[in-house]
Amino acid sequence: MTEDLRPDIAAAAALLPSTLGSKREIRKLIEHLWEDERVEQLSTGMYGKGNGILVRTDRRLLFLVDGWTGATSEDFPFTRISSVQWSSGMLMGTVTIFASGNKAEIKNVHKEIGKNMVDAVRATISRPAPPIYTAPPVSLSSAPSGGADVFEQLRKLGELRDAGVVTVAEFDAKKAELLARL
Template sequence: MGKIEKLIEQAQPHLQEGELVQAAVLGSYETKILGSDSVRSGVMLATDQRIVFYAKKLGGYDLESFAYGNISSFEQSKSLMGHQISFFASGNRVNLKWISDLPAVEKFTQIYRSRIGSKAPQPAAQQAAAPAGANPSGVVFDQLRQLGQLRDAGIVTPEEFEAKKTELLARL
């Protein structure tokens, strides 16, 4: 088992029930520890609900979570030391550098960009049951927007999108 797979496995207990990892990149996360600049090696996960950084350390772990709705901007670059992903979340700069796996960066970026500024999707059970008094057409259109984002990110095929769209529109 590779290092990234091991870190993803170790991060699983810290994810919410039903939360799915859609992309992952291994790199070094710039942070402050006791007021001093520091770098932690770990994995940045793009889940269906948020971005999560997880690093294993002696006797424990570091975990930081960023809701998609709180992320305001995104930067991607490459240097001699590898690729770098940066974003701002609630006024804090998040920087993951020294990433060597370009396909992983591209997949992470695709998932990330499809969700930036959006709220986390609701679990399927909550989506199926609209709140009492909710406007059914508003709920259907919200679901169609979310489904369109999943299609645009390549998570749902165009055929799956069309089938679900037909089903949702039949509810109106």
């Protein structure tokens, strides 16, 4: 079965102890992925009344049921997941996902795979957000007050506004200040 799959899906499927009852979902998984999304881990499980697969990608958790009469999927982007929980029994366990005020329980997840998946999701959602670049403040008050310089400063200020570096309110305030110099 893995020879017809995308390499990342085939690699994740090869690590499953059993694909019993999930081969159809694994084959159809590519239809449910976002552009350039990479599958990192798969597990079988049960969500609601459907048996399907729980997929961990580089961007989200996805639960997919693809039956004869239709397909159902629910995704949990990492940016929306506040926490995940793992509880296990002898052979199987439950992955509980808390996302955007909702709680989802995926049951009958293989014990070892479920624990690894939850640990990986925790590591992903606990990473600090990348720093947001902020431009240094623009100070035009130290420039000479000649008429030609004022128009040049207005032009540059307009470019900064158009680029989103300064707000419209900041632009209007500085524009009024510069025009008052004329």
